[in-house]
Amino acid sequence: MTEDYKSMQERLHEIDILRPLTGIDYISVPLWQGAEMQGMDIAPEVLNRLGLLAVLESQFSATYYPLPRLDHVDEMTKYAQLSTYLLKLKAQVLKSFQHSHLPLTIGGDHSIGLGSAAATSEMFKNAGLIWFDAHGDMNTEASSITGHIHGMQVAALMGLCSSEINRVPSTYFKPENIFWIGSRSLDEGEIKLINTKHLHIYSAEHIHQNGMRAVMSEVLEQIHKQGIEHIHLSMDVDAIDPKLFPATSVPEPNGLTFGDFDIFVQSISGIGNQIEAIDWVEYNPTLDNNDYECGKWCVDSICRVLKTIKEQA
Numbered sequence: 001m002t003e004d005y006k007s008m009q010e011r012l013h014e015i016d017i018l019r020p021l022t023g024i025d026y027i028s029v030p031l032w033q034g035a036e037m038q039g040m041d042i043a044p045e046v047l048n049r050l051g052l053l054a055v056l057e058s059q060f061s062a063t064y065y066p067l068p069r070l071d072h073v074d075e076m077t078k079y080a081q082l083s084t085y086l087l088k089l090k091a092q093v094l095k096s097f098q099h100s101h102l103p104l105t106i107g108g109d110h111s112i113g114l115g116s117a118a119a120t121s122e123m124f125k126n127a128g129l130i131w132f133d134a135h136g137d138m139n140t141e142a143s144s145i146t147g148h149i150h151g152m153q154v155a156a157l158m159g160l161c162s163s164e165i166n167r168v169p170s171t172y173f174k175p176e177n178i179f180w181i182g183s184r185s186l187d188e189g190e191i192k193l194i195n196t197k198h199l200h201i202y203s204a205e206h207i208h209q210n211g212m213r214a215v216m217s218e219v220l221e222q223i224h225k226q227g228i229e230h231i232h233l234s235m236d237v238d239a240i241d242p243k244l245f246p247a248t249s250v251p252e253p254n255g256l257t258f259g260d261f262d263i264f265v266q267s268i269s270g271i272g273n274q275i276e277a278i279d280w281v282e283y284n285p286t287l288d289n290n291d292y293e294c295g296k297w298c299v300d301s302i303c304r305v306l307k308t309i310k311e312q313a
């Protein structure tokens with residue numbers, strides 16, 4: 001860790017008034033190595049071609065911080081290499097907080113959530129995390145079948161991993177402060193963890209049975225009960241059903257509908273002023289149709305989420 005980084009940490013802790021937000025920092029992260037599948041790395045570039053950067057600049061006065069590519073990753077040292085990269089993202093997100101800006105991190109694969117949410121947990125006491133995703137992403141090095149980091153980052157955010165990735169956060173999320181929305185593909189090791197730690201899992205099946213509105217009102221009630229005042233929102237597009245949103249690399253059937261997503265966005269407007277950071281990940285333009293319909297939905301949805309927050313801030 002560099003001296004610069006350390007002194008920035010000290011300065012950050014002196015800042016206690018972060019609202020009102022004074023702007024949005026759009027951080028693009030062309031990372032695919034956390035998923036070990038290419039395609040997601042060009043998501044920011046395609047979304048910008050579809051108007052994302054222009055609309056963020058014109059309607060939200062956003063500033064653009066494109067992160068460089070991570071070119072070569074060695075299988076033997078991948079945890080260390082990815083951790084170094086994710087620490088750079090974390091530093092960038094901390095800088096946004098320092099300027100009272102809202103960091104909007106666009107991936108890339110979902111491993112980027114480790115870098116960005118590590119900044120949120122370090123910055124805000126008792127921070128909460130909403131993990132909108134078809135997957136649990138809470139495997140450890142021991143339980144992961146693939147060894148892909150984009151399935152392990154929440155375990156690292158709780159401090160449960162053993163490799164270098166566990167050192168990306170310096171403050172871990174309390175397991176009870178994490179809320180999984182839309183999960184439906186959980187590995188054996190993850191199910192064990194859910195049962196031993198009594199994690200808040202709101203599966204897609206549970207949402208189908210009870211409705212998104214009821215589920216989100218329960219989530220918001222828990223957030224309030226646990227005294228969580230600062231929330232990191234991590235949005236993986238694969239939470240949506242792949243019949244509706246096919247442009248993602250690890251699709252899982254029986255997902256959420258666009259209607260569920262709309263209700264989700266309406267619901268979080270109730271805590272819009274508590275949302276400190278947003279990730280948007282796992283869109284794979286190479287799997288989109290010729291009209292980039294999924295990409296256009298992403299641009300529109302990102303703006304809707306931001307609008308919800310901006311109106312509350």
Ligand SMILES: [Mn+2]
Pocket residue numbers: 110133134135236238239250282
């Ligand atoms: Mn996922």
